[in-house]
Amino acid sequence: MGTESLLVLFFAGLFFAGAALIVSALIHPTSKNPQKKEPYECGIQTIGTSKIQFKIGYYLFALIFLLFDVELIFLYPWAVAIKDFGVIAFIEMFIFLVILLLGLVYAWKKGALKWV
Amino acid sequence: MKAILFYIFSVLILACGIFTVTSRKIYRAAIFLLLTVVSVAALYFLMEYTFLGVVQLVIYAGGIVVLILFAVLLTHDSGSLLPPLGVKRTVATFALTGTGLTVFLYTILGRKVEPGSGEFNEPSVKMIGGQLLDLYNFGFVLPFEAISILLLAAMVGCIVLAMKFSKTMN
Amino acid sequence: MIITALIIAISVITLFAVLGLVLVYMERKVAAFMQIRLGPMRVGPWGIAQTLADTVKLISKEDIIPNGADKFLFNLAPLMVTVIATLALAPLPFSDKWIIWDSNVGVFYVAAISSLTVISILTGGWASNNKYSLIGAMRSGAQIVSYELSVGLSLVAMVLLSGSLSFSDIVMTQQDAWWIFKGHLPAWIAFMVFIIASTAELNRNPFDLPEAESELTAGFHTEYSGMKFALFMLSEYINMFIVSAVAATLFLGGWMPLHFGQDNFFNHIMDYIPPLVWFAGKVFFIIFLIMWFRWTFPRLRIDQLLTLEWKYLLPISLINVLAAAWITVTGWHF
Numbered sequence: 155m156g157t158e159s160l161l162v163l164f165f166a167g168l169f170f171a172g173a174a175l176i177v178s179a180l181i182h183p184t185s186k187n188p189q190k191k192e193p194y195e196c197g198i199q200t201i202g203t204s205k206i207q208f209k210i211g212y213y214l215f216a217l218i219f220l221l222f223d224v225e226l227i228f229l230y231p232w233a234v235a236i237k238d239f240g241v242i243a244f245i246e247m248f249i250f251l252v253i254l255l256l257g258l259v260y261a262w263k264k265g266a267l268k269w270v
Numbered sequence: 271m272k273a274i275l276f277y278i279f280s281v282l283i284l285a286c287g288i289f290t291v292t293s294r295k296i297y298r299a300a301i302f303l304l305l306t307v308v309s310v311a312a313l314y315f316l317m318e319y320t321f322l323g324v325v326q327l328v329i330y331a332g333g334i335v336v337l338i339l340f341a342v343l344l345t346h347d348s349g350s351l352l353p354p355l356g357v358k359r360t361v362a363t364f365a366l367t368g369t370g371l372t373v374f375l376y377t378i379l380g381r382k383v384e385p386g387s388g389e390f391n392e393p394s395v396k397m398i399g400g401q402l403l404d405l406y407n408f409g410f411v412l413p414f415e416a417i418s419i420l421l422l423a424a425m426v427g428c429i430v431l432a433m434k435f436s437k438t439m440n
Numbered sequence: 441m442i443i444t445a446l447i448i449a450i451s452v453i454t455l456f457a458v459l460g461l462v463l464v465y466m467e468r469k470v471a472a473f474m475q476i477r478l479g480p481m482r483v484g485p486w487g488i489a490q491t492l493a494d495t496v497k498l499i500s501k502e503d504i505i506p507n508g509a510d511k512f513l514f515n516l517a518p519l520m521v522t523v524i525a526t527l528a529l530a531p532l533p534f535s536d537k538w539i540i541w542d543s544n545v546g547v548f549y550v551a552a553i554s555s556l557t558v559i560s561i562l563t564g565g566w567a568s569n570n571k572y573s574l575i576g577a578m579r580s581g582a583q584i585v586s587y588e589l590s591v592g593l594s595l596v597a598m599v600l601l602s603g604s605l606s607f608s609d610i611v612m613t614q615q616d617a618w619w620i621f622k623g624h625l626p627a628w629i630a631f632m633v634f635i636i637a638s639t640a641e642l643n644r645n646p647f648d649l650p651e652a653e654s655e656l657t658a659g660f661h662t663e664y665s666g667m668k669f670a671l672f673m674l675s676e677y678i679n680m681f682i683v684s685a686v687a688a689t690l691f692l693g694g695w696m697p698l699h700f701g702q703d704n705f706f707n708h709i710m711d712y713i714p715p716l717v718w719f720a721g722k723v724f725f726i727i728f729l730i731m732w733f734r735w736t737f738p739r740l741r742i743d744q745l746l747t748l749e750w751k752y753l754l755p756i757s758l759i760n761v762l763a764a765a766w767i768t769v770t771g772w773h774f
Contacts, residue, residue, distance in 0.1 A: 155444060155445075155448070155540060155541055156318070156541065157315045157316065157318060157320065157541065157543075158445075159445075159448060159530055159540050159541040160315060160527060160530055160541065161275075162445045162448050162449055163448070163449075163452060163526045163527050163529065163530055163540070164523060164526070164527060165449065166448070166449040166452045166453055166526055167452075167522050167523035167524075167525070167526030167527065168519065168522075168523055169449070169453070170453050170456055170522060170526070171518065171519045171522040171523070171671055172519070174499070174667050174670070174671065175518075175519075175667050175668070175671075177499060177667075178498075178499045178500070178501075178503065178666055178667035179503065181499065181500055182499070182500055182501055182502050182503055182666060182667075183500075183502055184502060185502070190504060191504065191505070191506050191507045192506065192507060193506050193507070193508070193568075193569055193570045193571070193663070194506070194570060194572070194657065194662055194663060195570070195571065195572070200571075205350075205566075205569070205574065206571060206574060206575075207343075207344065207345070207346050208343050208344055208578055210344065210432055212340055212343070212344070212578060212581070212582050213337075213340050213341060213344055213432065214428070214429070214432045215582050215585065215586060215746070216336060216337050216340040216581075216582070216585055217337065217425075217428045217432065218425060218428070218429075219333075219585045219586060219588070219589060220333045220334070220337055221421050221424055221425050221428075222589045222754075223328060223329065223332070223333045223588075223589070223592075224329065224333070224421060225418070225421060226328075226589070226592045226593070226596070227325055227328060227329065228402070228414070228417065229592075229593075229596045229761065230395065230399075230547075230548050230596065230599065230605065231395050231396075231398040231399030231402055232399050232402060232403060233399070233596050233599040233600040233603075233765075234395045234396045234399050234599060234603060234604065234605060235395075235396050235397075235398075235399025235400045235402070235403055236399070236403075236600060236603075236765060236768055236769065237603050237768060237769075238396075238400060239400070239403050239404075240769055241769055242403070242405060243403045243765075243769070244762075244765050244766060244769045246403055246411060246414070246415070247762075247765060248762060249415055249418070250414070250415060250417075250418040251418075251758060251761070251762060253415075253418040253419060253421075253422050254418055254421060254422065254758075255755070255758060256422060257421065257422045257425035257426065258750075258754065258755065258758075260425070260426055260429065261425065261429055261750075262750075262751065264429055264433060265433075266429045266432070266433060267746065267747070267750040267751065268743075295510065297510070297513065297563075297566055297567075298510070298512065298513065301513060301516070301559075301563060304559060320543060320544070320545050320549070321545050321548075324545050324548050324549050324552045327552040327553065327555075327556070328548075328551070328552045328555065331552075331555075331556055331559070332552060332555035332556055332558075332588075335559060336558060336559060336562075336581070336585060339559065339562050339563075339566075339581070340581065342566075343562075343566065343574075343578060394544065395544065395545060395548075395605055
């Protein structure tokens with residue numbers, strides 16, 4: 155099948171998960187209890203909000219990831235076409251990758267990849 | 271069949287786009303943005319343009335939306351509702367989007383667009399790669415290499431900004 | 441058309457159910473034998489019906505949504521993770537005839553779809569309104585996002601050698617020998633990087649920080665119970681299957697029997713074993729490897745985890761891509 159199989163798979167997955175949840179909802183017991191719905195913290199009362207703030211280090215990794223992700227997209231067509239072009243294509247990608255490796259080296263030296 | 275699917279996905283794109291803007295929960299807005307982006311990818315898949323569809327998934331759904339989610343988690347108390355828009359802002363928003371829509375519709379409807387004739391052939395990944403690497407036959411080697419410098423500049427920029435920010439925070 | 445669609449849907453759902461049952465049983469048995477135990481033995485002979493009983497138990501468990509949780513997102517996350525796992529099955533060649541969508545961008549597509557799993561994990565963790573969940577989700581986010589790069593780069597190395605993004609083409613290039621045998625050093629490095637990085641992407645030991653039970657209770661699915669928890673577990677195992685299937689197809693020839701050279705006696709004997717058996721054998725071998733890791737390596741700390749990716753695997757796989765390109769250009773592989 156062609157791309158329409160993706161639609162079929164989408165609905166198959168949705169049906170599978172939905173059916174499991176619905177069957178479970180029909181037979182599982184429900185008992186009301188005020189303590190049960192508290193956030194689970196191993197028996198201790200929750201202090202403050204659960205939506206805690208994270209440090210910027212996480213975001214930095216996501217940013218660097220995005221840049222390398224964009225680079226990866228250029229690698230795929232290059233990888234498929236390289237056989238037709240030979241050494242020229244290799245040199246072109248070598249320049250491309252070395253410039254990006256410079257970025258990684260910069261991030262490394264600046265300590266952006268360090269987890270403190 | 272294809273036409274029906276096209277309209278379903280278009281309605282999905284529009285509806286999720288509107289939900290993205292109107293949702294007062296910042297995380298839900300990001301998830302609606304994800305649905306918008308995935309529906310656009312679905313349109314590409316519908317047109318059998320699979321490579322572009324996958325690129326859309328990788329960059330927008332797997333990259334940008336994840337970045338936005340990380341940014342949401344960085345915000346202080348991301349669980350609370352955003353303040354509702356005042357009258358002034360609502361009016362301004364409608365005026366701006368209205369103007370944008372009119373300009374777009376004017377430009378699009380002003381031109382006569384001929385429906386494409388003949389079969390649409392997806393450019394193979396090999397062709398795309400060939401265009402990127404070709405030195406002679408109208409290839410795009412220079413822009414291709416320039417992209418790497420652009421990415422390098424972006425990386426240096428974000429590291430400088432983020433490191434400065436984390437220093438002032440500590 | 442509709443009949444094909446129905447067949448696909450039914451077989452995929454069956455595959456889901458069977459894989460869930462088999463892999464959980466296998467995990468428990470492998471764990472047991474690694475520790476010189478017997479594992480589940482009570483339900484059925486050798487305990488083979490244990491996972492079935494577990495499923496019945498999970499279905500009849502109460503579904504708890506904690507106070508302050510975002511109900512819409514809380515319910516959406518398990519659905520999303522299942523649908524993503526289903527979609528990733530599309531371009532995998534199960535045998536020479538069994539392939540749902542013979543896409544010409546298959547490898548790229550699987551990489552793209554599996555990168556969406558992180559969104560459902562983040563959503564589930566955030567919507568739970570629980571600190572453990574949020575910390576687990578955030579760790580998982582940073583980890584999956586980082587290791588995705590190494591997975592992508594090792595895929596590119598194999599695409600370079602085989603010259604195609606389509607899984608069925610890649611299998612056909614291995615008619616004379618599997619890539620692990622004829623790809624020299626770049627194929628071996630790519631294989632190792634792929635296995636390590638995918639183990640991290642699956643959040644499995646030794647990279648199971650997102651659900652480190654000694655610090656975070658259960659990580660991002662702390663608040664999930666009953667069937668929703670089961671869906672998270674199930675899609676984790678399905679993702680393990682998908683990763684192993686990709687590795688088996690790219691490096692170990694997929695459904696291609698063990699061949700050496702062209703058209704000789706040995707190849708003809710190997711052809712008697714059906715392709716589906718070859719595929720399943722290779723996939724389960726890699727699944728066994730990943731399970732083996734769990735009882736061999738201790739868990740990493742988060743800084744070690746990120747150092748391993750950004751300072752070792754990423755540079756290694758970048759250079760490996762160049763090495764693979766050089767081999768392809770000069771035609772050094774057999």
